[in-house]
Amino acid sequence: MRSHPMKADDGSLAMRDVFISETSALLDDDPRLALVLADISAGEGRFQQAAADHPDRVINVGIREQLMVGVAGGLALSGLRPVVHSYAPFLVERAFEQVKLDLGHQGAGAILASVGASYDWAEGGYTHFSPRDVALLDSIPGWTVHVPGHPAEVAAPLRAAAAGDHAEYLRLSLRRNAEAHATSDGRLAVLRRGSDATVVAVGPMLDNTLAAVADLDVTVAYASTVRPFDTRTLRDLGNDTIVLVEPYLAGTSDWLINRDLSDRPHRLLSLGVARTDLHRFGTADDHDHWHGLDSEGIRASVEKFLGR
Amino acid sequence: MTATATFDDALRLARRTVVDPRYPINTYTLDALWVLYDRVLRVDPRRPDDPERDRFLLSKGHGPGSYFAVLAAKGFIPADWLDAVAAADSPLGAHPDRTRVPGVEVSAGSLGHGLPLGIGTALGLRAQGLDRPRVYVLLGDAEFDEGSNHEALAYAGATRLSTLTAVVVDNASATHGWPGGIASRFTAQGWTAATVEATDHDALYRALTSHTGAAPHAVIATSH
Numbered sequence: 001m002r003s004h005p006m007k008a009d010d011g012s013l014a015m016r017d018v019f020i021s022e023t024s025a026l027l028d029d030d031p032r033l034a035l036v037l038a039d040i041s042a043g044e045g046r047f048q049q050a051a052a053d054h055p056d057r058v059i060n061v062g063i064r065e066q067l068m069v070g071v072a073g074g075l076a077l078s079g080l081r082p083v084v085h086s087y088a089p090f091l092v093e094r095a096f097e098q099v100k101l102d103l104g105h106q107g108a109g110a111i112l113a114s115v116g117a118s119y120d121w122a123e124g125g126y127t128h129f130s131p132r133d134v135a136l137l138d139s140i141p142g143w144t145v146h147v148p149g150h151p152a153e154v155a156a157p158l159r160a161a162a163a164g165d166h167a168e169y170l171r172l173s174l175r176r177n178a179e180a181h182a183t184s185d186g187r188l189a190v191l192r193r194g195s196d197a198t199v200v201a202v203g204p205m206l207d208n209t210l211a212a213v214a215d216l217d218v219t220v221a222y223a224s225t226v227r228p229f230d231t232r233t234l235r236d237l238g239n240d241t242i243v244l245v246e247p248y249l250a251g252t253s254d255w256l257i258n259r260d261l262s263d264r265p266h267r268l269l270s271l272g273v274a275r276t277d278l279h280r281f282g283t284a285d286d287h288d289h290w291h292g293l294d295s296e297g298i299r300a301s302v303e304k305f306l307g308r
Numbered sequence: 309m310t311a312t313a314t315f316d317d318a319l320r321l322a323r324r325t326v327v328d329p330r331y332p333i334n335t336y337t338l339d340a341l342w343v344l345y346d347r348v349l350r351v352d353p354r355r356p357d358d359p360e361r362d363r364f365l366l367s368k369g370h371g372p373g374s375y376f377a378v379l380a381a382k383g384f385i386p387a388d389w390l391d392a393v394a395a396a397d398s399p400l401g402a403h404p405d406r407t408r409v410p411g412v413e414v415s416a417g418s419l420g421h422g423l424p425l426g427i428g429t430a431l432g433l434r435a436q437g438l439d440r441p442r443v444y445v446l447l448g449d450a451e452f453d454e455g456s457n458h459e460a461l462a463y464a465g466a467t468r469l470s471t472l473t474a475v476v477v478d479n480a481s482a483t484h485g486w487p488g489g490i491a492s493r494f495t496a497q498g499w500t501a502a503t504v505e506a507t508d509h510d511a512l513y514r515a516l517t518s519h520t521g522a523a524p525h526a527v528i529a530t531s532h
Contacts, residue, residue, distance in 0.1 A: 077414070
């Protein structure tokens with residue numbers, strides 16, 4: 001059992017810690033930035049100090065997610081740059097019509113920053129799982145989506161997003177790789193080259209993927225920005241046997257890859273979180289295993305796909 | 309049309325817009341809109357993006373003919389737009405689209421979005437030191453069923469968001485009604501509220517200008 005459901009086991013800085021310190025610093029520096037919360041992360045050691053420092057621009061609406069997103073839309077219409085933060089299922093799913101209508105349809109942008117990801121707080125069960133967030137945002141136009149795989153990959157996209165006006169989603173997780181690999185321009189980072197397949201791991205899926213294919217003759221590329229998806233580099237890598245390992249719903253990015261490779265015969269294996277409601281708790285590692293996303297599961301799927 | 313347009317002009321303009329017989333021109337909405345645009349709102353069609361303007365958000369986006377008529381009467385849009393509502397190339401539809409229509413602050417259609425957007429707008433104006441503009445949101449009594457309104461009015465009341473006015477046009481169309489009156493829902497959350505006859509323009513004007521500066525204000529315009 002962890003000491004706190006949303007803190008890293010080893011006491012190191014989690015993505016959320018970086019998000020909070022960076023956003024607090026941005027609030028100090030940029031009078032255009034505003035933060036909207038629905039109680040999550042509002043307390044001591046989180047955004048309490050920023051709220052005291054900037055009472056007009058740090059807005060905690062209470063446990064009211066429809067209002068949280070609607071307020072963000074109004075802030076943007078008034079000329080501010082809103083950051084909206086909560087647990088992923090409450091930020092993206094619960095108020096999805098507000099995301100659709102109060103932001104994009106109004107011509108307004110915002111930065112949505114979620115925590116919890118697909119099953120970070122495994123003890124909390126299905127109510128707190130959000131494997132479908134990226135697929136949902138994919139159903140409406142204009143969203144840039146960042147899926148950092150390491151706490152050191154949070155600040156750069158957050159700061160770039162804060163300086164802009166567009167709709168940006170930052171999917172923060174307790175799941176992380178040992179090292180940061182994100183590129184500064186949203187392109188794929190090519191980590192290894194091989195000839196039997198190109199394997200693209202998204203965000204926190206990288207380390208399990210690297211372990212799974214360690215002795216295989218495959219290219220491994222890493223994506224931490226998935227919308228837009230860097231299919232240009234994927235094409236340039238030249239291999240038409242492709243494996244995609246995503247930390248959210250399996251198949252979320254299939255449509256983009258198939259669209260952008262439609263002129264080339266290709267095979268695509270898409271790994272990710274299944275649509276099943278397991279009604280189980282345990283740990284996030286357990287859920288990786290149940291969804292075939294631990295290194296053994298990824299290995300087995302890739303071997304079968306490559307005909308081994 | 310110009311600043312000399314009258315309510316009757318607006319009514320004639322509104323009748324040109326009807327495209328959906330389920331939503332004929334109801335003067336209970338036109339009355340409130342007319343009083344707002346003619347006597348209350350500080351808006352100028354020559355400067356529709358003026359940061360210092362008041363904001364009017366039509367939350368109840370259905371049947372916006374009255375709204376388009378008032379915008380035409382006050383010079384925000386050409387009157388001949390009203391003859392082609394919802395045509396393929398018309399900027400006017402059966403719901404207003406802020407990206408297509410000058411003077412329209414929010415795109416509407418789905419109910420229960422205006423009040424949260426209005427709160428965000430009011431908070432954003434305040435954070436930028438724009439203390440003069442007031443934010444007005446017009447809702448319907450059936451729209452008031454949507455839970456997002458109740459998130460919004462509880463928050464605005466608790467934080468005494470005094471630059472906000474909600475206008476609820478109440479023609480008793482909510483399926484389960486609001487026993488005790490809609491105003492009581494606002495006052496229970498710390499708002500001031502006034503209930504007036506929807507067609508009484510002087511009473512509407514007094515109600516729309518009776519905010520105290522210490523709390524958000526609600527005007528309930530009843531036609532039943």
